[in-house]
Amino acid sequence: MQEIIKKQGVITIKADLGLIGLAVMGENLVLNMENHGFTVAVHNRTPEKIDQLLQGRGAGKNIIGAYTIEELASQLKTPRKVMLMVKAGEPVDLFIERLLEVLEPGDIIIDGGNSLYSDTIRRTKLLEDRGLFYVGAGVSGGEEGALTGPSIMPGGSKEAWPHIQTIFQAIAAQVDGEPCCEWIGSDGSGHYVKMVHNGIEYADMQLIGEAYFLMKHLLGFNAEEMQEVFEEWNQGELDSYLIEITGHILGKVDQDTGQPLLELVGDGAGQKGTGKWTSQEALDLGVAAPTIAEGVFARIISGAYDQRELAAKAFPFKTPQVDLDPAEFVEAVRQALFASKICAYSQGFDLLAQASKEYDWNLNLGEIAKLWRGGCIIRAQFLQHITDAYDQNPDLENLLLAPYFQETLKGNQESWRKVVALAVEQGLPVPGFASALAYFDSIRHPYLWTNLVQAQRDYFGAHTYSRRDRPGAFHTQWQLGDKVVTSDEV
Numbered sequence: 048m049q050e051i052i053k054k055q056g057v058i059t060i061k062a063d064l065g066l067i068g069l070a071v072m073g074e075n076l077v078l079n080m081e082n083h084g085f086t087v088a089v090h091n092r093t094p095e096k097i098d099q100l101l102q103g104r105g106a107g108k109n110i111i112g113a114y115t116i117e118e119l120a121s122q123l124k125t126p127r128k129v130m131l132m133v134k135a136g137e138p139v140d141l142f143i144e145r146l147l148e149v150l151e152p153g154d155i156i157i158d159g160g161n162s163l164y165s166d167t168i169r170r171t172k173l174l175e176d177r178g179l180f181y182v183g184a185g186v187s188g189g190e191e192g193a194l195t196g197p198s199i200m201p202g203g204s205k206e207a208w209p210h211i212q213t214i215f216q217a218i219a220a221q222v223d224g225e226p227c228c229e230w231i232g233s234d235g236s237g238h239y240v241k242m243v244h245n246g247i248e249y250a251d252m253q254l255i256g257e258a259y260f261l262m263k264h265l266l267g268f269n270a271e272e273m274q275e276v277f278e279e280w281n282q283g284e285l286d287s288y289l290i291e292i293t294g295h296i297l298g299k300v301d302q303d304t305g306q307p308l309l310e311l312v313g314d315g316a317g318q319k320g321t322g323k324w325t326s327q328e329a330l331d332l333g334v335a336a337p338t339i340a341e342g343v344f345a346r347i348i349s350g351a352y353d354q355r356e357l358a359a360k361a362f363p364f365k366t367p368q369v370d371l372d373p374a375e376f377v378e379a380v381r382q383a384l385f386a387s388k389i390c391a392y393s394q395g396f397d398l399l400a401q402a403s404k405e406y407d408w409n410l411n412l413g414e415i416a417k418l419w420r421g422g423c424i425i426r427a428q429f430l431q432h433i434t435d436a437y438d439q440n441p442d443l444e445n446l447l448l449a450p451y452f453q454e455t456l457k458g459n460q461e462s463w464r465k466v467v468a469l470a471v472e473q474g475l476p477v478p479g480f481a482s483a484l485a486y487f488d489s490i491r492h493p494y495l496w497t498n499l500v501q502a503q504r505d506y507f508g509a510h511t512y513s514r515r516d517r518p519g520a521f522h523t524q525w526q527l528g529d530k531v532v533t534s535d536e537v
């Protein structure tokens with residue numbers, strides 16, 4: 048795949064792609080590409096990083112150092128393809144500005160970071176207006192995935208796809224012989240899909256955290272016992288990367304103290320913003336995604352140390368006193384976790400469906416679930432059921448309604464309710480399990496309390512209401528003294 052150009056007696060090897068940003072993700076992607084036979088030119092703001100790569104993990108490989116942006120551009124085959132693996136936000140804009148000075152119409156810039164989709168929409172337009180192409184590619188899989196096969200979600204200028212498809216599909220994870228990388232759609236769709244992936248990731252992690260918390264407090268299980276549970280769960284329908292790594296984490300012992308390392312880890316959870324963006328988008332588009340949002344709120348509460356310390360003194364936590372059959376309760380928690388997980392994914396896919404309409408992306412939801420079967424953080428056997436559900440019915444209103452999920456929820460709901468009720472009774476917070484259950488119960492209830500909300504709105508603000516027995520918009524003078532009132536069509 049090397050294009051050797053002889054110019055004034057000097058042999059120059061042109062690279063298939065240029066990559067800017069040699070932090071771990073960037074460096075691993077370079078090595079992954081090289082490993083698949085591609086020559087990569089690399090640039091980094093601090094040149095030491097380039098030297099480190101060339102002399103270290105990249106020594107003897109088809110990797111070319113570019114110490115300036117000009118040099119990088121001159122080392123690339125045309126149309127030039129430059130991938131940015133830099134921090135989302137301003138650094139992306141700054142590099143685009145620099146690249147626009149050296150690239151030509153027809154060249155392609157790819158942003159592989161966790162950029163906000165609206166920034167990607169803006170940048171796609173900026174480049175296309177100048178005759179270049181832009182791709183916002185969500186890349187999931189962490190450091191290891193970047194090296195061995197991530198899930199890649201590219202979207203933006205469709206014209207760019209034939210030029211990058213071979214590289215991206217070669218380096219992506221493969222499941223059943225299919226690459227976990229497919230064209231998503233126009234402008235910001237790739238980054239949007241990655242954002243929702245991360246929102247679901249927040250919910251998934253929250254739910255697994257609650258399962259661990261319940262076994263710890265209600266069964267008094269130690270890390271080793273819980274490791275066994277997660278290992279067992281990973282053999283069944285919960286089989287997934289996050290369940291697998293949870294088992295590994297529980298198995299680690301701290302060298303200094305001999306204690307399970309997890310029990311020494313501080314509980315203030317960090318976040319970089321993609322879960323928050325997903326929740327904000329859900330609110331903006333009017334999609335109910337409470338379990339995803341609870342994942343974000345739970346992290347926020349966990350970090351509110353001062354408030355937590357005062358509240359812990361004001362309302363001391365009492366150690367639960369329950370007598371449970373361990374095997375039975377573990378199974379009930381597993382069922383609650385799986386049911387809640389289905390709700391979280393339903394919320395995420397509902398958001399994707401609405402976004403597809405709102406932004407005119409024509410997203411293929413079954414295909415997206417397929418891309419997440421391998422390489423990414425939420426990879427799971429379970430995603431095949433989502434693909435199947437959309438294959439059977441591309442217009443599915445909500446994932447909960449697909450036959451497989453209906454059956455599972457019906458089978459699991461009794462345990463789910465028992466687990467949530469017991470946790471509430473014992474003062475153990477389970478915002479993920481409980482919000483998912485409330486979502487499920489709300490969505491299936493034929494007549495909600497929101498009739499009262501409508502009446503209240505009409506009472507104080509004359510916002511009008513609809514009637515169940517006739518069409519139209521109505522207003523009532525609720526505040527009048529009379530018991531019998533009129534419902535006036537407006």
Ligand code: 6PG
Binds near residue numbers: 188317320322
């Ligand atoms: C992935 C991850 C990756 C990253 C998140 C972590 O798909 O590979 O989601 O994107 O680990 O940004 O997000 P938080 O720091 O917000 O938990």
